[in-house]
Amino acid sequence: MKRFLSIILTLLLTVTAWAGNNILSVRKDIKTAAGKAVFVPIELTNDDEIVAAQFNVTLPFARTNDVFTLNEQRNINNHSVSCRDLGGNKYTIVIVNMENKPLGGNAGVLLSLPMFVSSDAQPNNSYDIKISDVILTNKKGDNIQTGNSTGKVTITSSPSPDIRPINITFGKTSFMPEDEVTINWTVENIGDSIAVEGWTENVFLVSSLTGNRIYIGNTRSYATLTKGSKINRSGKFTIPASRHGW
Secondary structure (H helix, E strand, O other), X not given: OHHHHXXXXXXXXXXXXXXXXXXXXXXXXXXXXXXXXXXXXXEEEEOOOOOEEEEEEEOXXXXXXXXXXXXXXXXXXXXXXEEEEEEOOEEEEEEEOOOOOOOOOOOOEEEEEEEEOOOOOOOOOEEEEEEEEEEEEOOOOOEXXXXXXXXXXXXXXXXXXXXXXXXXXXXXXXXXXXXXXXXXXXXXXOXXXXXXXXXXXXXXXXXXXXXXXXXXXXXXEOOOEOOOOEEEEEEEEEOOOOOOOO
């Protein structure tokens, strides 16, 4: 009787050893800025040969129309991949091989889904990327997937210029309606990126009593302003004849 139990335990242990780990997951360290396109890597770690795969992925933002393919290192046998839009940024991905040949490799990125992050996504916010209904099949048609995991995309602050006027002075201390006045000022880039496309400077007279302001003109600069740098500016403007609105 003891010998019989020993044989059964040996067989069970052997069967357990044959069952490998086959896990589909989303990379967890995805970072991008708002208003940008980003690729979402779907990774496959497999101890067993995988000949086909099907799964649903729910993205926090819409997938772009960019063409995506399988990673060349995993697609050694010309598998095909298709994507069906289920609505609500949920998609079904199907990977097949008509000759029942396996995917290449045992770890790494299987494919990358293109996604466009909304421009109103807030910095430091994280959004889930979910995988569900995973099927990983072997040559016998068995579903041998043993797990899956979700990922996140974190929104970072996008480097951008931030220019401000400082040291504003006038060519004279008093003036009358319809007088021409020269205004001098300095523009400073206090942002974390270079300003390369220039900027427009709108000029207003502001009442110290009411806070009301009157537009008197604008100027345009086509300069390049690096981070932390300054540039002196000036312009001539005419004081409006009417004081309406002050």
